[in-house]
Amino acid sequence: xxxxxxxxxxxxxxxxxxxxxxxxxxxxxxxxxxxxxKALIASKEKAEKxxxxxxVKDSGKSASEIIKKLSK
Numbered sequence: 214x215x216x217x218x219x220x221x222x223x224x225x226x227x228x229x230x231x232x233x234x235x236x237x238x239x240x241x242x243x244x245x246x247x248x249x250x251k252a253l254i255a256s257k258e259k260a261e262k263x264x265x266x267x268x269v270k271d272s273g274k275s276a277s278e279i280i281k282k283l284s285k
Contacts, residue, residue: 269279
């Protein structure tokens with residue numbers, strides 16, 4: 214009954230190197246995605262702050278009045 218291909222130390226080393234290369238590639242991809250995520254979160258927070266500021270401005274009350282009201 215066949216038991217599969219016998220692996221030589223050289224073929225195993227080659228596979229290990231291929232895996233290391235794939236790991237490095239994916240780590241670089243993850244770093245890029247994390248940077249993009251961070252930029253998107255910052256953009257979202259800025260939009261929320263701008264919307265909040267506009268609501269405060271439209272309310273006719275000062276920022277300190279709103280802060281005082283929210284602090285209660």
